[in-house]
Amino acid sequence: MTTLGVAAIDQDRETIMQMAPVLAVVNRKGGAGKTSATHNIAGVWGTWGLRVCLVDLDTAFNLTEACGYPEELRQESGDWLASGIPEPWSVPGMPNCALVPSGARLAGGIERMEKLAIDRERYLGKVLAPLRRDFDVLLLDTKPDLDLSVTSALAAATHVLATALTLPQPIYGVVRSLGLVEDLREGVPDLRVVGFLPMAYNARGLRPAALGSMVEMAQEYGVICLPPIPYTEHAGKESQSHVPMALAYRNTAVGQHYRYAAALIGEQLGLTVPAEWLDRGRRLHEQMLREVLAA
Numbered sequence: 252m253t254t255l256g257v258a259a260i261d262q263d264r265e266t267i268m269q270m271a272p273v274l275a276v277v278n279r280k281g282g283a284g285k286t287s288a289t290h291n292i293a294g295v296w297g298t299w300g301l302r303v304c305l306v307d308l309d310t311a312f313n314l315t316e317a318c319g320y321p322e323e324l325r326q327e328s329g330d331w332l333a334s335g336i337p338e339p340w341s342v343p344g345m346p347n348c349a350l351v352p353s354g355a356r357l358a359g360g361i362e363r364m365e366k367l368a369i370d371r372e373r374y375l376g377k378v379l380a381p382l383r384r385d386f387d388v389l390l391l392d393t394k395p396d397l398d399l400s401v402t403s404a405l406a407a408a409t410h411v412l413a414t415a416l417t418l419p420q421p422i423y424g425v426v427r428s429l430g431l432v433e434d435l436r437e438g439v440p441d442l443r444v445v446g447f448l449p450m451a452y453n454a455r456g457l458r459p460a461a462l463g464s465m466v467e468m469a470q471e472y473g474v475i476c477l478p479p480i481p482y483t484e485h486a487g488k489e490s491q492s493h494v495p496m497a498l499a500y501r502n503t504a505v506g507q508h509y510r511y512a513a514a515l516i517g518e519q520l521g522l523t524v525p526a527e528w529l530d531r532g533r534r535l536h537e538q539m540l541r542e543v544l545a546a
């Protein structure tokens with residue numbers, strides 16, 4: 252190999268290293284907390300000074316609504332997927348965060364991807380690539396079920412996080428999502444599974460048995476099961492205020508747990524996160540494992 256060749260390879264490697272990580276948030280079950288987790292984790296990262304790009308890949312555009320993207324623009328929005336030119340919109344209630352919105356035109360983009368003869372799953376990654384130079388991290392909110400938009404999100408991602416309710420059915424959803432990740436590993440060898448983010452959407456809290464099975468499943472896959480996000484009555488109000496719960500109620504349990512989660516996930520992605528939250532998150536994680544495994 253010539254010296255020039257080696258230099259070119261080194262340069263390529265450097266370019267890839269400088270590209271922001273891309274986290275896809277998945278669960279094939281509906282209502283499993285994908286959008287809430289995406290919105291809140293992005294909000295926390297933004298307050299830590301990270302430049303975050305949210306991408307709404309769900310034609311139901313819940314994340315776009317939660318961010319307060321103007322209703323009158325939604326008829327046109329989502330056309331970036333067909334045009335191949337994403338234009339991030341600064342989210343007013345979330346410092347350092349921008350949104351690539353969904354809307355009425357996103358479905359047309361997915362149809363366009365379906366018609367591509369070669370490498371359909373790679374199209375999204377190519378479209379998002381320029382954003383990986385402008386932001387520190389990209390967060391992709393996916394839809395329930397499994398279509399080309401979700402497989403493309405996984406193909407475009409460097410990391411994947413599965414949210415999970417503690418009821419049995421969504422747990423199966425997580426397992427199926429991870430099964431898909433296994434399938435994709437061959438085609439996307441660098442895709443790393445961060446793990447599960449359990450959501451305790453029940454005022455009674457989390458059943459230890461349910462959390463236990465999730466912890467065991469995580470160990471089986473060699474990934475982490477994060478400390479659960481607690482139930483809160485504040486959920487749902489962000490569709491009016493457009494401010495993520497983790498920012499609006501930062502001193503409540505849900506605000507603090509989203510900080511632990513944002514620190515632990517951020518560390519996995521190689522982001523710079525505050526040592527204090529990382530340390531507290533690690534301790535909480537260890538305490539959870541002790542409690543769950545002793546039960």
Ligand SMILES: Nc1ncnc2c1ncn2[C@@H]1O[C@H](COP(=O)(O)OP(=O)(O)OP(=O)(O)O)[C@@H](O)[C@H]1O
Nearest residue numbers: 281282283284285286287395452481482483486487
């Ligand atoms: N910590 C919480 N406590 C109580 N309810 C919550 C909490 N977090 C989210 N929720 C509620 O749970 C519901 C489902 O959450 P979310 O929309 O995030 O799930 P999803 O997986 O994105 O759903 P879909 O598959 O439809 O896109 C929402 O009504 C949301 O307000």
Ligand SMILES: [Mg+2]
Nearest residue numbers: 285286309313
């Ligand atoms: Mg959603």
